[in-house]
Amino acid sequence: MIEIRLHGRGGQGSVIASKILAVAAFEEGNWVQSFPKFGVERRGAPVEAFLRISRGKILIRSEVTEPDFVVVLDPSLVEVIDFTAGLKKNGAILINTPLTPDELQLPDTFNVTCVDASRIAAEHGLGSPTSPIVNTAICGAFAKSSGLVGIDAVCRAIRDEVPIKPEKNSAAAEAAYASTIFN
Secondary structure (H helix, E strand, C coil): CEEEEEEEECCCCHHHHHHHHHHHHHHCCCEEEEEEECCCCCCCCEEEEEEEEECCCCCCCCCCCCCCEEEECCHHHHHCCCCCCCCCCCCEEEEECCCCHHHHCCCCCCEEEEECHHHHHHHCCCECCCCECCHHHHHHHHHHHHCCCCHHHHHHHHHHHCCCCHHHHHHHHHHHHHHCEEC
């Protein structure tokens, strides 16, 4: 079983990103589990979402505290929360940032992947230029960085789960898939 924890802010689509990835992984024959954790529900507040992907039944029903992957939708959270808490040694981090993995200066015990999901979302007209909605771009980058789901399944899940601008959201996922940077 692979466990993923997503960190974002209210309004960025962390919960929907988790659902899109779950639908894509399920379509590819996996068992999945996806659910959010909210504090005070307001736009801009930190939000966590959890995702499990497995080839067999998932019986655990708790938050993901020792993830294999961490996905950070908002780079400002790097300064606010310990997003690496519990991340397994040699775990993977995908972060929305214009920086490269080397520029982030994270511990070398993690595999770091970067994508400028904010730029991609803004270029595709998702959200506003000052507050882009990055979830579908992050899903594309996750497909590339993890290898757990295919980009075609992600795009189908986006078209099924995102009623607003499904084609632009799919295009953002594909653009992020193509521009993901590994360390």
